[in-house]
Amino acid sequence: MAPEANGVYKPEMRRVPTGEFVKPSRKTNGVGVQSEDTRICVVMVGLPARGKSLIAQKVVRYLHWLSIEAKTFNVGQYRRSDTPTPTAEFFDTNNPEGERLRRAAAEAAVQDMCKWFSEGKGLIAVLDATNSTKTRRRWVQERCAAENIETLFVESKCDDEELIMNNILEVKTTSPDYVGQDPELAAQDFRKRIRNYEKVYETIDEDEADLTYVKLINVGHQVVINQIQDYLQSRVVYFLMNLHIKPRSIWLSRHGESKYNLSGKIGGDADLSDRGEAYARALPRLVAQSAGENRKLTVWTSTLKRTNQTARFLPFEKLEWKALDELDSGVCDGLTYAEIEERYPDDFRQRDEDKYNYRYLGGESYRDVVIRLEPIIMELERSENILIVTHQAILRCIYAYFMNVPQERSPWMEVPLHTLIKLTPKAYSTNEERLRADIPAVSTFREKGSSARHHG
Numbered sequence: 001m002a003p004e005a006n007g008v009y010k011p012e013m014r015r016v017p018t019g020e021f022v023k024p025s026r027k028t029n030g031v032g033v034q035s036e037d038t039r040i041c042v043v044m045v046g047l048p049a050r051g052k053s054l055i056a057q058k059v060v061r062y063l064h065w066l067s068i069e070a071k072t073f074n075v076g077q078y079r080r081s082d083t084p085t086p087t088a089e090f091f092d093t094n095n096p097e098g099e100r101l102r103r104a105a106a107e108a109a110v111q112d113m114c115k116w117f118s119e120g121k122g123l124i125a126v127l128d129a130t131n132s133t134k135t136r137r138r139w140v141q142e143r144c145a146a147e148n149i150e151t152l153f154v155e156s157k158c159d160d161e162e163l164i165m166n167n168i169l170e171v172k173t174t175s176p177d178y179v180g181q182d183p184e185l186a187a188q189d190f191r192k193r194i195r196n197y198e199k200v201y202e203t204i205d206e207d208e209a210d211l212t213y214v215k216l217i218n219v220g221h222q223v224v225i226n227q228i229q230d231y232l233q234s235r236v237v238y239f240l241m242n243l244h245i246k247p248r249s250i251w252l253s254r255h256g257e258s259k260y261n262l263s264g265k266i267g268g269d270a271d272l273s274d275r276g277e278a279y280a281r282a283l284p285r286l287v288a289q290s291a292g293e294n295r296k297l298t299v300w301t302s303t304l305k306r307t308n309q310t311a312r313f314l315p316f317e318k319l320e321w322k323a324l325d326e327l328d329s330g331v332c333d334g335l336t337y338a339e340i341e342e343r344y345p346d347d348f349r350q351r352d353e354d355k356y357n358y359r360y361l362g363g364e365s366y367r368d369v370v371i372r373l374e375p376i377i378m379e380l381e382r383s384e385n386i387l388i389v390t391h392q393a394i395l396r397c398i399y400a401y402f403m404n405v406p407q408e409r410s411p412w413m414e415v416p417l418h419t420l421i422k423l424t425p426k427a428y429s430t431n432e433e434r435l436r437a438d439i440p441a442v443s444t445f446r447e448k449g450s451s452a453r454h455h456g
């Protein structure tokens with residue numbers, strides 16, 4: 001039986017030893033929700049430099065990771081086709097030409113979005129613009145309602161000067177509106193633009209009590225929610241509630257080389273090899289080098305011995321998560337890839353064909369792992385200063401979330417042993433640094449399509 005029969009995901013069915021090659025039906029969105037009829041437009045609201053684009057981009061990335069088709073429609077991009085580098089005066093509401101062009105850009109974006117929905121391309125769109133007046137919001141809501149699209153307004157209110165300054169800094173260096181301009185002049189102009197918006201800005205209030213909305217006050221500080229309608233909306237809201245946009249990094253490492261890694265066996269709960277042990281001893285230095293001597297981190301490990309042994313010399317608080325245990329390889333646990341190819345040739349081939357969806361007989365697929373990792377991602381979004389010591393498949397899934405790696409590629413990424421990865425989320429992408437410990441280890445990487453037999 002297909003574990004997602006009737007489009008309803010039943011967690012208890014996850015480990016049914018069918019080994020069946022399960023490809024989620026088009027009717028499900030991969031998290032097991034039958035939501036074909038639900039289409040949501042997430043409407044961003046807020047002054048410039050309040051992190052709206054960052055929030056929009058994070059929501060879309062999170063949804064993609066969960067296999068929910070989503071897309072951002074950025075009104076600024078539409079406006080730029082007519083007015084590529086406007087000055088602050090363009091945004092003055094007393095400037096009728098500016099008003100006309102801005103309205104036209106909003107209309108073009110909404111029109112494209114409606115087309116995107118009607119072509120069945122996705123479930124959630126994010127309309128990224130200031131939508132700063134009640135009239136504009138009502139217009140968006142009515143336009144969407146006419147097309148049977150739900151609206152979820154997300155207002156980012158922020159009076160934390162440091163956060164606003166950070167955003168202005170980021171904008172003046174990265175915004176396409178100011179390409180090639182003097183950064184100081186760009187910042188001045190941008191501040192003027194904000195003042196123009198402030199003159200007409202209306203926060204969401206009682207007059208709009210019929211709208212579905214979330215107000216994020218100083219992102220991560222306070223959240224007000226109103227009229228949430230359904231499961232998919234509440235899912236987005238829950239994610240938004242956990243967000244903060246303070247600058248931070250996340251550190252990731254696989255455990256040190258294990259005795260199973262040495263012999264090419266997968267799964268199990270083996271001890272570290274001698275070289276793995278050396279990595280565990282070297283890790284505190286490597287972390288200090290990357291995070292700074294005085295930074296206090298919290299270390300998350302799986303419940304398996306190899307991650308605990310790797311983390312044991314780190315002078316930090318440690319937390320064990322079952323959800324971080326390696327992908328369950330079911331009946332193949334303890335075998336080498338060559339043995340799997342020999343005993344289960346069809347499975348071996350099927351896994352190669354679609355590694356993300358292939359579920360081991362009595363075990364898990366990468367898709368299953370993503371679902372069990374969701375609480376980890378939520379907790380990571382809420383936290384700062386986390387180092388995760390985990391396994392190859394788990395690390396690939398977490399990495400894919402931050403780096404927006406598509407499902408066809410994520411299970412095939414090379415994540416070497418004895419390497420510390422530092423990820424630093426930025427407004428429009430995530431920076432990555434890799435620090436290698438000078439301790440050799442086997443490679444556990446197997447390329448798509450390659451026979452495993454000659455590896456023994």
Ligand SMILES: O=P(O)(O)OC[C@H]1O[C@@](CO)(OP(=O)(O)O)[C@@H](O)[C@@H]1O
Pocket residue numbers: 254258261265266267268326327329390391392393411444446
């Ligand atoms: O999905 P693939 O590429 O098989 O990688 C996952 C495998 O990586 C391994 C090593 O080969 O993980 P681990 O890092 O825990 O040692 C196996 O235990 C696990 O089955």
